Amino acid sequence: MKKIYSPERSTWPTVLKRPTQTVEDIEATVLRVFNEVKSEGDIAIHRYTQKFDNVSLENILVTSEEIEEAKKQVSQELKESIAAAKSNIEIFHAAQKTEKVSVETATGVLCWQEKRPIQKVGLYIPGGTAPLFSTILMLAIPANIAKCKEIVLCTPPGNEGKINPAILYAADLCGVTKICKVGGIQAIAGMTFGTNSIPQVYKIFGPGNQFVTVAKQLATKFGVAIDMPAGPSELLVVADDTANASFVASDLLSQAEHGKDSQVILVSTSKKMIDKVEKEVEEQLSVLPRKDIAMTAIENSRLIYVDNDVEALTLINEYGPEHFIVCVKNEEYYVANIENAGSVFIGNYTPESAGDYASGTNHTLPTNGYAKQYSGVNLDSFMKSMTFQKISEKGIQTIGNAIELMAEAEGLQAHKNAVTLRLESLK
Amino acid sequence: MKKIYSPERSTWPTVLKRPTQTVEDIEATVLRVFNEVKSEGDIAIHRYTQKFDNVSLENILVTSEEIEEAKKQVSQELKESIAAAKSNIEIFHAAQKTEKVSVETATGVLCWQEKRPIQKVGLYIPGGTAPLFSTILMLAIPANIAKCKEIVLCTPPGNEGKINPAILYAADLCGVTKICKVGGIQAIAGMTFGTNSIPQVYKIFGPGNQFVTVAKQLATKFGVAIDMPAGPSELLVVADDTANASFVASDLLSQAEHGKDSQVILVSTSKKMIDKVEKEVEEQLSVLPRKDIAMTAIENSRLIYVDNDVEALTLINEYGPEHFIVCVKNEEYYVANIENAGSVFIGNYTPESAGDYASGTNHTLPTNGYAKQYSGVNLDSFMKSMTFQKISEKGIQTIGNAIELMAEAEGLQAHKNAVTLRLESLK
Numbered sequence: 001m002k003k004i005y006s007p008e009r010s011t012w013p014t015v016l017k018r019p020t021q022t023v024e025d026i027e028a029t030v031l032r033v034f035n036e037v038k039s040e041g042d043i044a045i046h047r048y049t050q051k052f053d054n055v056s057l058e059n060i061l062v063t064s065e066e067i068e069e070a071k072k073q074v075s076q077e078l079k080e081s082i083a084a085a086k087s088n089i090e091i092f093h094a095a096q097k098t099e100k101v102s103v104e105t106a107t108g109v110l111c112w113q114e115k116r117p118i119q120k121v122g123l124y125i126p127g128g129t130a131p132l133f134s135t136i137l138m139l140a141i142p143a144n145i146a147k148c149k150e151i152v153l154c155t156p157p158g159n160e161g162k163i164n165p166a167i168l169y170a171a172d173l174c175g176v177t178k179i180c181k182v183g184g185i186q187a188i189a190g191m192t193f194g195t196n197s198i199p200q201v202y203k204i205f206g207p208g209n210q211f212v213t214v215a216k217q218l219a220t221k222f223g224v225a226i227d228m229p230a231g232p233s234e235l236l237v238v239a240d241d242t243a244n245a246s247f248v249a250s251d252l253l254s255q256a257e258h259g260k261d262s263q264v265i266l267v268s269t270s271k272k273m274i275d276k277v278e279k280e281v282e283e284q285l286s287v288l289p290r291k292d293i294a295m296t297a298i299e300n301s302r303l304i305y306v307d308n309d310v311e312a313l314t315l316i317n318e319y320g321p322e323h324f325i326v327c328v329k330n331e332e333y334y335v336a337n338i339e340n341a342g343s344v345f346i347g348n349y350t351p352e353s354a355g356d357y358a359s360g361t362n363h364t365l366p367t368n369g370y371a372k373q374y375s376g377v378n379l380d381s382f383m384k385s386m387t388f389q390k391i392s393e394k395g396i397q398t399i400g401n402a403i404e405l406m407a408e409a410e411g412l413q414a415h416k417n418a419v420t421l422r423l424e425s426l427k
Numbered sequence: 428m429k430k431i432y433s434p435e436r437s438t439w440p441t442v443l444k445r446p447t448q449t450v451e452d453i454e455a456t457v458l459r460v461f462n463e464v465k466s467e468g469d470i471a472i473h474r475y476t477q478k479f480d481n482v483s484l485e486n487i488l489v490t491s492e493e494i495e496e497a498k499k500q501v502s503q504e505l506k507e508s509i510a511a512a513k514s515n516i517e518i519f520h521a522a523q524k525t526e527k528v529s530v531e532t533a534t535g536v537l538c539w540q541e542k543r544p545i546q547k548v549g550l551y552i553p554g555g556t557a558p559l560f561s562t563i564l565m566l567a568i569p570a571n572i573a574k575c576k577e578i579v580l581c582t583p584p585g586n587e588g589k590i591n592p593a594i595l596y597a598a599d600l601c602g603v604t605k606i607c608k609v610g611g612i613q614a615i616a617g618m619t620f621g622t623n624s625i626p627q628v629y630k631i632f633g634p635g636n637q638f639v640t641v642a643k644q645l646a647t648k649f650g651v652a653i654d655m656p657a658g659p660s661e662l663l664v665v666a667d668d669t670a671n672a673s674f675v676a677s678d679l680l681s682q683a684e685h686g687k688d689s690q691v692i693l694v695s696t697s698k699k700m701i702d703k704v705e706k707e708v709e710e711q712l713s714v715l716p717r718k719d720i721a722m723t724a725i726e727n728s729r730l731i732y733v734d735n736d737v738e739a740l741t742l743i744n745e746y747g748p749e750h751f752i753v754c755v756k757n758e759e760y761y762v763a764n765i766e767n768a769g770s771v772f773i774g775n776y777t778p779e780s781a782g783d784y785a786s787g788t789n790h791t792l793p794t795n796g797y798a799k800q801y802s803g804v805n806l807d808s809f810m811k812s813m814t815f816q817k818i819s820e821k822g823i824q825t826i827g828n829a830i831e832l833m834a835e836a837e838g839l840q841a842h843k844n845a846v847t848l849r850l851e852s853l854k
Contacts, residue, residue: 106514373652
């Protein structure tokens with residue numbers, strides 16, 4: 001682990017540098033798959049599933065029999081855990097509902113804002129070693145609260161053409177309307193253009209490898225929205241001597257096990273705490289099943305000593321962490337003044353794992369410094385806000401003259417006429 | 428104008444087709460300007476301002492003297508109109524403020540969501556014949572209500588190196604913190620990378636020509652967010668015999684004068700109304716100063732007769748208009764059931780011009796069918812939502828076991844450890 005003491009502000013860009021991703025070399029591949037799925041539909045989907053997932057599927061839609069089968073395979077205790085997490089996530093996201101905002105801005109001019117659901121959304125869940133069923137909870141639950149009509153889930157099939165039972169169980173439980181056994185670029189392309197099997201959607205959510213990431217970027221060129229741009233997951237902990245070094249180390253490691261490019265940073269005003277955490281990390285690391293991954297991430301991690309809380313907070317806001325754990329006596333200072341962070345975890349008993357699974361907050365969060373301008377996934381991610389206005393005869397008489405003058409000053413005579421005609425009809 | 432009667436659903440994609448834009452040929456130009464601005468900063472900005480705007484500026488920052496000068500040049504009555512519009516826009520956007528959402532999802536597990544301002548935003552205002560000062564109101568007013576710290580405005584200088592006084596007046600009035608005389612691709616590049624003169628921002632808002640549109644798209648590859656993807660402006664009116672054909676025609680024309688590629692559609696359950704509107708459009712068109720532009724747009728416009736309200740609404744939702752005017756007896760049906768529209772204008776005395784300037788709603792809206800998944804600009808466009816959680820000793824005991832089980836099922840042992848360590852410390 002790299003230890004850095006009181007870094008000069010001029011060095012911050014280097015100190016806070018994230019791993020760079022180069023994606024340009026795979027853009028050509030992604031574009032080719034998109035073009036083929038667009039023109040050939042399910043035939044191209046089938047071909048790429050065979051090529052990338054080594055399986056030939058007659059039917060990519062998951063059947064109700066497969067779901068029933070999956071339900072039997074998930075243990076009762078995991079079902080109960082999922083139910084507990086689901087309840088908390090539902091409570092938190094349902095609380096985010098907003099009422100219609102209605103106001104008479106001037107006499108006779110009634111304006112209101114309403115949020116209405118995005119009718120068709122697509123969720124992508126990666127395959128691979130770890131079945132990320134928790135991400136289904138994070139995406140399908142708010143989509144359901146938002147009342148999205150179609151909630152499509154794409155996830156790659158395993159070698160035998162099957163989906164992990166926990167994924168099927170969670171998808172069914174959380175109201176996914178259609179599950180497709182298709183992964184990677186071809187899944188994103190399928191949801192972008194629609195095929196006979198895969199519905200076209202308006203917005204695509206969910207994590208993925210670099211191919212999926214580039215495919216999601218490309219989808220935006222074809223009129224589909226995405227949840228947010230992606231980057232490696234990251235955690236920043238600020239800790240002083242009131243923190244528990246063992247807990248802090250466990251949090252750093254839980255981030256580090258995500259991937260070799262994961263970002264892990266400790267900021268502290270205590271050199272003693274930095275040394276203690278370093279030692280704890282070494283001890284805990286050795287027994288982890290994913291220690292190879294975690295070790296690479298930890299090697300690139302940084303322990304940064306700063307002189308005081310003000311300096312610490314300025315540096316943290318400059319970084320804009322995806323996950324931000326606050327274990328300091330003066331926690332209120334950080335909570336009140338953090339400007340850029342995806343999700344904030346406060347106190348010694350609030351590990352990042354809690355937000356990843358079950359506290360109720362969403363774990364789909366802005367990485368790569370995007371916390372400066374992007375929200376994590378929340379209820380509004382599945383809705384769009386629309387405005388309405390209804391102007392009475394009296395109302396157009398109130399604001400009509402201002403509109404005429406402004407339209408004229410902008411050289412837009414027809415805009416002015418639309419008001420003038422109405423005002424004259426009322427004379 | 429093309430008249431279409433009771434189109435079959437299979438023909439809707441053709442009937443509702445928007446003009447296609449091809450931008451690929453200008454991407455190379457945009458990328459070159461970006462690379463030069465990134466490496467040379469203000470020197471490249473200066474060079475391109477000379478090349479594209481035909482003016483050599485020693486200092487691109489607008490001075491307080493220039494603003495004072497501009498204030499003198501704007502007429503008193505235009506100032507009063509701007510003040511009236513500003514008041515309505517402020518009232519409506521201030522009403523959109525949301526409170527912190529706080530909930531105890533499980534015993535000892537407190538979660539909350541707060542919106543905090545995007546610290547640095549950039550506004551782009553095009554130059555050209557019409558000085559779009561109204562767009563400054565639409566962007567700078569909510570940015571101010573959101574409490575964004577830096578509000579940078581870029582707009583191209585005229586031949587003499589000056590900015591239209593109405594633009595300077597509106598920018599100063601609405602709290603823009605810095606005004607730069609720079610336009611086009613180089614302005615977007617400047618705000619993306621930052622130069623000695625132009626601050627780097629986190630999110631860029633505002634309209635522009637195809638070069639600006641492609642530049643904004645490219646900016647997203649360099650970590651900057653944008654308000655929304657762009658397309659030609661568009662209006663759809665639904666009208667029955669209770670509508671006023673003259674008013675409807677004036678609304679269609681006010682949209683048509685925006686540009687030759689503007690989209691104008693009338694949907695009606697009355698053939699009589701369609702004929703009346705067609706005649707009115709011809710009459711009103713002939714006297715417009717921008718009639719060449721409007722005529723081209725009108726030639727591509729469509730008057731669509733449908734058999735009933737259900738068919739009309741289905742078609743309208745399929746299109747997802749940016750502006751949607753409802754002039755029918757049964758207006759409640761359309762207002763309650765419209766799923767995809769940017770802004771809705773209800774009744775005979777609510778012209779689109781009202782929303783463009785002064786009703787209080789925002790005129791930066793999703794075009795190109797993006798109303799299906801994007802919101803128009805609103806207060807939240809200048810903020811991002813962050814989540815917080817604070818879990819007590821009791822709280823981690825409540826949800827700890829569920830987290831452990833789920834983390835284990837996902838194969839993430841370190842995630843589990845972070846909880847196990849804490850639970851054990853409490854035994």
